[in-house]
Amino acid sequence: MQSFLQFNPTKLWFGKGQIEQLAQELGTPGKKVLLVFGGGSIKKNGVYEAVKQQLDHMQADMYEMSGVEPNPRLTTVKKGIELCREHGIELILAVGGGSVIDCAKAISVGVYYDGDVWDIITRKAVPSRALPFGTVLTLAATGSEMNNISVITHWEKNEKRGWSSPLAYPAFSILDPEFTYSVPLDQTVYGIVDMMSHVLEQYFHLTENTPMMDRFMESVLLTIMEAAPKLLENLHSYEHRATIMYAGTTAFNGLLSSGTDGGDWASHQIEHGLSAVYDIPHGGGLAIIYPNWMRHCAEDDPSRMTKLALAVFGVDPTGKTDHEIAYEGIEALRQFWNSLGAPNCLADYDISDARLEELIHKSFMKEQVGSYKIMTRDTVRDILTKSL
Ligand code: NZQ
Ligand code: ZN
Secondary structure, three states, X not given: OOOXXXXXXXXXXXXXXXXXXXXXXXXXXXXXXXXXXXXXXXHHOOHHHHHHHHHHHOOOEEEEEOOOOOOOEHHHHHHHHHHHHHXXXXXXXXXXXXXXXXXXXXXXXXXXXXXXXXXHHOOOOOOOOOOOEEEEEXXXXXXXXXXXXXXXXEXXXXXXXXXXXXXXXXXXXXXXXXXXXXXXXXXXXXXXXXXXXXXXXXXXOOOOOOHHHHHHHHHHHHHHHHHHHHHHHOOOOHHHHHHHXXXXXXXXXXXXXXXXXXXXXXXXXXXXXXXXXXXXXXXXXXXXXXXXXXXXXXHHOOHHHHHHHHHOOOOOOXXXXXXXXXXXXXXXXXHHHHHHXXXXXXHHHOOOHHHHHHHHHHHOOOOOOOOOOOOOHHHHXXXXXXXX
């Protein structure tokens, strides 16, 4: 195990009716608040009204920015920065899924940055100050509600970039599983694939002697796999929505990688390249890429995949080689995701090899792709080709 600091400053309010905590989180009455949200789902499912009631209660001076895209764009971040400056906003409130939250994170640091906020997103500049922001989560997937990561797309350049900063943790996040009842089946599945991928990315690390973390991760995966099919049968199940929601947060709030090297993350970089070019849902892209990445790694060294296959996918090892056990585990994961309705090849999104070289290029937005296994352009090409 490596030495580590465990620190997460986000205050998490979890459970039915926790929106009532919003008033106290606003602190003083009359605050200037920018409400950031997406394409309008919050106006249909009652979440907007629930939030507004709290803001009214605190006589907040409320401004709105709607229309944050899934895979949020730089242009929208800039619009939010302008609104904050124009109205002297004191608190940003992101109400939505990962896209809305990621957009709010970039706005909050962009407000105090004199240059182009893209500098921060591309890690050319380090933010020194941020507007406080909180979140009301409506979709269980990214973990953005309790981490300091944000992913923004420069659509004109077809670049999707992840950045992080100690300033990008939400001050508070309110998670009411009932607010996720209206998430449609496909988005629910993408969220499940995404959170499982976050655990898997961290599971594939190179640090020795991490039994505690490994079992944490195995337990999160087992919990998600137990709850997910039941949730899909009843999207209004409080119990299963709650399990999945908390699993999504736990999957990517720093806890699972304490003491490890942080894991691999090559599949995420490859997927970000894919959604930068084709604007597909992040979880959908991962469901396609991840098993092919696993297969690629297991061919060289099956040890970690074998461990996962035995601990999580219930593979019977009798009479099998490590490679056979590993491959069976990968197939079990693929079949599990497919059984939920996730896509399994790029053709499912009408993506051919026409822009293959561009996709490879877009996967290398950071100098190094992967850490458990460092990718070359040829290995990424191989994984993408197998994903067609
Ligand atoms: O725009 P609205 O109307 O809100 O609709 C959204 C959107 O169409 C809808 N939705 C959200 N809550 C709903 C709902 N529909 C009905 N009822 C509700 N309660 O769902 C659609 C997708 O929303 P989005 O926020 O895009 O999904 P998600 O949470 O999966 O976020 C995806 C983005 O996060 C990035 C991804 O790359 C992608 O850009 N990621 C962020 C990470 C982070 N910050 O830590 C890590 C991830 O690996 C990921 O890269
Ligand atoms: Zn992800």
